[in-house]
Amino acid sequence: MVAPDVKAETMKLMDRRGALEAEMDAIIARLTAPGGPGITGGLVDAEGFPRSDIDIPNVLAQRRRLAELRNDHKDVTNKIDKNLEILHSSKLSRNEQTTSRGSDTLASSHIGLSRSEPMEEDPVTRLPFAIIDEITDGSPAAVDGLQLGDEIVKFGNVEAGDRLQERLMSEAISNEGSQVSLAIIRQGSAMNLTITPRRWHGRGLLGCHFRML
Template sequence: MVAPNVKAETMRLMDRRSALEAEMDAIIAALSAPGGAGITGSLVDAEGFPRADIDIPAVLAQRRKLGELRNDHKDVTSKIEKNLEVLHSTKLTRNEQSIPRSSGISAPLHGGLSQNDPMEEDVVTRLPFAIIDDIADGSPAALDGLLLGDEIVKFGSVEAGGRLQERLVSEAVSNEDNQVSLLIIRQGSPMNLTITPRKWHGRGLMGCHFRIL
């Protein structure tokens, strides 16, 4: 079957992306250490001479490596997005091709899986459709345990599909002051969380931003 193979590849790509992010974070931390040159800081002093307080060749090597990692991260993310599109379209196509029998049971799909087979559903629903790319300190999202970089697999009744931003907002508004169950992927591992959308001193009911993948 195509979909499970694509799913396995996507999970490997997600692991690769996490590894790239960890490596980038380490380089950024080293460059940004007190007294360091920073990511884009000058390597010469006020008089135009090479700075004597830093290892310039090492800094240049770290900056070059960081640029390479960022390019790799962009490529991996692009592949993940394309695979997610394939998985979503595969699910829709198979649902359309299912033919009800007289007994009311769906006919088997490719590979012998029925439309409601849990393995088939897992192909798509276990993959994230959004990522938390901004979260405010003291916000409901932060206080309830969401972290920057968490990947959203399910938010209440919202899963992969169309009009995701609109549906996420609607889900939060309709559940104001009520707990909403989330299924997320954090550093490659699935987790269940609950968040309570509610008014606070900042914008919105949660204080975070979902970037659709």
Template sequence: MVGTDLKAETMKLMEKRTAVEAEMDAIIERLARPGGPGLSGNLVDSEGFPRTDIDIPVVRAERRRLSGDAVTASESSRNVIQRDAPSDMDVDVIVSRPFAVVDEIADGSPAAEDGLQLGDQIVKFGNVESGDNLLQRLSSEAQASQGHALTLVAMRQGELINLTVTPRTWQGRGLLGCHFRIL
């Protein structure tokens, strides 16, 4: 009986998560349009005035929605699993929790060429999986791997994917040409 309830509740949460991810994808697409503000771009012009080409309250609301929904959907699923999971290591459950999201990728950059996409949630970047000083550790990992393939695990549209990226110099900034926002 408990198994049936758990399955039904899990299925309901999975449907909700799918709907939330579809909405998140739509928001990312709107924010990442050419000339748009992006997931973390400036909302003011070069002189410090609010940009007139975007609706700033809407952009802020969509950015908040992105950060809140991602955490809420993941936490709800995790809570059901943890609450009803058998104890004493009866089941080996591995929960991959993203620690960063790709919120900018430059065209023609190593990250773009190697398959990284806007909105990918980073679960593992080389040897970096979680902890403190993540931006510094991500940067150090990229520098240490310059010119060498680096394994990256990301969550893309609810699925874990494995990518290989090679940090390298190119015409733009950094070794990857992308920006990570810590979650």
């Protein structure tokens, strides 16, 4: 059976992508620290001499490494996308077969799938669009179970697409005081949670930050 192997590979690729992003973030933080040369900034002073306040060979090495990581990240993401297409196609095929069998059974014994009880959708067949990279203790997000590193597959009605920050904010505001369902991936495992956007002593209605992937 192909799907389980593809699913396992996809989870490993997602872990790999997370590790690449962590290393890229660390390099960017070092290069853009106060007084740092930046990711692409010049390495000479106003008179055209090599800057004496930085380790130029080290900076060049970090920039090369960042470029390599970005290429690797792109390759891994492309592989994930292809695997997700395979998983999605496989899932659709299974659902069509199940729906056909369920319809036959329902006609004779009234036992089968109900529109009010859809089959649980495996979040791995969809691409995470954001990751929690900041969360405040005591915030609604923390209290309701979100953790640093959680990859967001679905937040209420928001899935991958355009204007994600705007849509996430709108979803939180429109559901203030009400539970919002989340589909996430945590340390390689798919999970479903609920969170209630609400007023608290900190900023926003959630108290966490979504970094778009």
